[in-house]
Amino acid sequence: MLRFKVVDEAFNRKALPVEIPSERPEAYYGKYVFNRQKMFEYLSKHTYEALVNAIDNKEPLPLDVADSVAEGMKRWAIDNGARHYTHWFHPLTDGTAEKHDAFIQHDGKGGVVEEFTGKLLVQQEPDASSFPNGGIRNTFEARGYSAWDISSPAFILDQTLCIPTIFISYTGDSLDYKTPLLRAINAVDKAATRVARYFDPEVNHVQSFLGWEQEYFLVDEALYSARPDLMLTGRTLMGHESAKNQQLEDHYFGAIPSRVEAFMLDLEIECHKLGIPAKTRHNEVAPNQFELAPIFEETNLANDHNLLLMSLMAEVARRHNFRVLLHEKPFSGINGSGKHNNWSLGTDKGKLLFAPGKTVEENLQFLTFVANVMAAVHDHNALLKASIMSATNAHRLGANEAPPAIISIFMGSHISRILDKVESLAAADLQSLASKEGISLGLTQIPDIMLDNTDRNRTSPFAFTGNRFEFRAVGSSANCASAMIALNAAVAAQLKQFADAVDARLAAGEQIKQAVLAEIKALITAHKAIIFDGNGYSDEWKAEAEKRGLDCETSAPKIFDAYLRPESVKMFSETEVFNQVELEARNEVKWEMYTKKIQIEARVLGDLAINHVIPVATRYQSVLLDNLYKIKSLFPAEKSEKISAQDMAAIERISDHIAIIRSEVADMVEARKVANRIDSEREKAMAYHDNVLPHMETIRYNIDKLELDVDDEMWPLPKYRELLFIR
Ligand code: ADP
Numbered sequence: 001m002l003r004f005k006v007v008d009e010a011f012n013r014k015a016l017p018v019e020i021p022s023e024r025p026e027a028y029y030g031k032y033v034f035n036r037q038k039m040f041e042y043l044s045k046h047t048y049e050a051l052v053n054a055i056d057n058k059e060p061l062p063l064d065v066a067d068s069v070a071e072g073m074k075r076w077a078i079d080n081g082a083r084h085y086t087h088w089f090h091p092l093t094d095g096t097a098e099k100h101d102a103f104i105q106h107d108g109k110g111g112v113v114e115e116f117t118g119k120l121l122v123q124q125e126p127d128a129s130s131f132p133n134g135g136i137r138n139t140f141e142a143r144g145y146s147a148w149d150i151s152s153p154a155f156i157l158d159q160t161l162c163i164p165t166i167f168i169s170y171t172g173d174s175l176d177y178k179t180p181l182l183r184a185i186n187a188v189d190k191a192a193t194r195v196a197r198y199f200d201p202e203v204n205h206v207q208s209f210l211g212w213e214q215e216y217f218l219v220d221e222a223l224y225s226a227r228p229d230l231m232l233t234g235r236t237l238m239g240h241e242s243a244k245n246q247q248l249e250d251h252y253f254g255a256i257p258s259r260v261e262a263f264m265l266d267l268e269i270e271c272h273k274l275g276i277p278a279k280t281r282h283n284e285v286a287p288n289q290f291e292l293a294p295i296f297e298e299t300n301l302a303n304d305h306n307l308l309l310m311s312l313m314a315e316v317a318r319r320h321n322f323r324v325l326l327h328e329k330p331f332s333g334i335n336g337s338g339k340h341n342n343w344s345l346g347t348d349k350g351k352l353l354f355a356p357g358k359t360v361e362e363n364l365q366f367l368t369f370v371a372n373v374m375a376a377v378h379d380h381n382a383l384l385k386a387s388i389m390s391a392t393n394a395h396r397l398g399a400n401e402a403p404p405a406i407i408s409i410f411m412g413s414h415i416s417r418i419l420d421k422v423e424s425l426a427a428a429d430l431q432s433l434a435s436k437e438g439i440s441l442g443l444t445q446i447p448d449i450m451l452d453n454t455d456r457n458r459t460s461p462f463a464f465t466g467n468r469f470e471f472r473a474v475g476s477s478a479n480c481a482s483a484m485i486a487l488n489a490a491v492a493a494q495l496k497q498f499a500d501a502v503d504a505r506l507a508a509g510e511q512i513k514q515a516v517l518a519e520i521k522a523l524i525t526a527h528k529a530i531i532f533d534g535n536g537y538s539d540e541w542k543a544e545a546e547k548r549g550l551d552c553e554t555s556a557p558k559i560f561d562a563y564l565r566p567e568s569v570k571m572f573s574e575t576e577v578f579n580q581v582e583l584e585a586r587n588e589v590k591w592e593m594y595t596k597k598i599q600i601e602a603r604v605l606g607d608l609a610i611n612h613v614i615p616v617a618t619r620y621q622s623v624l625l626d627n628l629y630k631i632k633s634l635f636p637a638e639k640s641e642k643i644s645a646q647d648m649a650a651i652e653r654i655s656d657h658i659a660i661i662r663s664e665v666a667d668m669v670e671a672r673k674v675a676n677r678i679d680s681e682r683e684k685a686m687a688y689h690d691n692v693l694p695h696m697e698t699i700r701y702n703i704d705k706l707e708l709d710v711d712d713e714m715w716p717l718p719k720y721r722e723l724l725f726i727r
């Protein structure tokens with residue numbers, strides 16, 4: 001039987017050797033990246049300076065410079081084995097898109113020359129009519145353009161020069177994640193710089209930083225191939241819990257299995273060659289679950305690196321006979337995977353704006369930025385939830401092991417107490433914000449918390465962790481840009497309001513510190529409802545959050561509505577991140593993607609139920625029936641009834657489960673048909689959520705029960721206990 005064959009294959013595999021470079025990491029780090037060092041080497045002094053100037057000052061690149069850059073970049077790429085180039089962009093689906101072209105042009109003599117011009121480097125017109133666009137391209141113009149994002153360096157992957165690009169329509173509307181991310185980063189730069197200058201007039205720019213922590217599962221390739229649900233949907237649609245899973249918490253602290261260690265080492269080396277600063281790797285809570293985290297970087301670059309990492313992982317996993325699962329909930333009953341987004345702002349003078357300091361100015365600045373984040377997250381809590389919501393992440397949020405489907409901020413008891421004190425601080429007491437160690441206020445010193453992580457609350461979707469905020473509700477398969485766009489834009493809009501209010505006070509003759517303090521106090525009073533340090537999984541919190549007016553919606557298609565609320569449209573338009581057309585188009589795509597994901601899962605589940613599970617359950621039932629007849633014919637009635645009572649009960653149970661599965665599959669198919677006839681993408685997604693999903697749950701429940709009854713020898717699909725424990 002196939003199941004035993006693949007289980008054998010998987011369990012007998014040994015760790016594979018990893019090709020370790022002979023040099024130290026410093027020597028090969030960034031080997032395949034066209035970074036400043038390579039630019040300097042391959043470009044003329046004039047071109048190098050023009051390019052660096054354009055990057056640093058966010059200025060457009062003149063076409064003649066682009067031509068010289070293209071020439072140098074091509075030489076570098078060919079020297080490093082590249083044969084093709086591609087504009088690498090982030091469409092509104094998961095992952096990235098590429099269209100490869102060879103570096104060749106006709107030479108006019110019947111042959112070819114290797115050529116790559118500035119025009120090809122800077123702008124392309126990929127045949128992209130089949131990327132989701134929510135109707136933007138249809139309405140306006142059938143073309144989409146990709147244009148070089150000079151702030152993220154080109155790199156070589158699989159002998160292809162990859163040029164990070166934005167993807168926009170002819171009218172300039174964004175069709176990707178990168179364009180609005182760059183706009184949001186600009187918006188927060190502008191607004192935060194204005195505010196940071198109250199404390200340090202020398203500040204020219206504020207950068208947004210992102211440090212993601214990528215969680216994932218590994219499954220042996222043979223077992224994966226024997227599970228059509230994993231192959232087609234990325235998660236198991238059925239499977240009874242293993243008797244042992246994560247109860248003993250032995251995986252989190254356990255040694256990394258040697259096969260996995262080889263994979264991790266291989267991946268880390270590949271990351272470093274591509275300039276991804278991978279640093280931390282460890283086991284996660286669930287069996288077969290792991291995490292990789294790099295050192296944080298500027299947000300746009302960090303996000304490119306995360307997307308690159310996700311494709312790299314898939315490739316390296318295959319080398320080690322693994323498949324990597326990035327789905328947020330591949331297995332029920334054990335933890336799902338997220339991608340914590342550690343986020344902060346920092347000035348070009350090297351100051352992190354969410355880090356407390358020792359002087360009045362430093363701590364006033366710290367409180368200013370923290371209070372503005374509180375306000376932004378409070379005002380836009382529904383939107384932030386929408387930014388991390390998807391058909392796949394919906395399985396994780398709200399379950400009893402992940403952030404709840406309510407956005408609140410965990411500040412920790414120290415900061416919470418400080419905010420309380422500041423709310424009633426008199427201007428004359430400003431000096432209490434300074435001490436040798438940090439904010440005094442007669443409280444435990446702030447620097448102490450940075451060393452002390454015991455105060456961490458794992459149930460919070462958005463937590464302050466010393467010098468940054470950690471947005472934990474982001475899904476493992478998500479493009480971080482979605483969350484980073486909403487967060488940076490919301491904070492930018494809030495900081496602008498703050499600066500306007502402070503400027504008005506200054507114009508009225510107030511002192512700067514007093515003006516800032518007055519506005520901080522107002523923000524704390526108006527927005528402390530977003531702070532919640534308690535247990536986010538508890539039912540009391542749901543009731544309390546509702547009372548506080550926080551968004552408690554749990555249906556993904558309805559959560560997406562938050563993008564179209566007037567306050568969101570206003571905020572995005574003020575920050576110039578999205579116009580209304582883009583927002584509407586994007587929501588169409590979100591609803592459509594939601595529907596398609598559930599539709600595919602429902603089809604796969606229906607097939608598995610009817611073609612895999614029911615035939616096997618029926619066969620086992622006949623074995624029991626056959627046995628029953630034999631007992632009846634051999635033993636006297638009184639005795640046979642006693643012997644066969646349990647068999648009888650099992651036969652009945654199996655019959656009941658089979659009957660329910662059959663009728664539920666029929667109902668599910670019917671619900672799909674009804675939903676498919678709906679024109680509106682929103683209504684269709686809601687129909688899938690409300691009317692299709694519940695059938696899937698019932699079908700799964702009954703299949704999982706059958707798994708407990710049916711002979712193990714007959715069960716066709718690898719079981720959880722086989723999938724989840726790598727030898
Ligand atoms: P934990 O798992 O305890 O949350 P990790 O060390 O695994 O912590 O991950 C922390 C992540 O946060 C890393 O990617 C790290 O680079 C990042 N990080 C640290 N400081 C900042 C900061 N100021 N801004 C953004 N990210 C940060």
Ligand code: MG
Nearest residue numbers: 213340342470
């Ligand atoms: Mg973390």
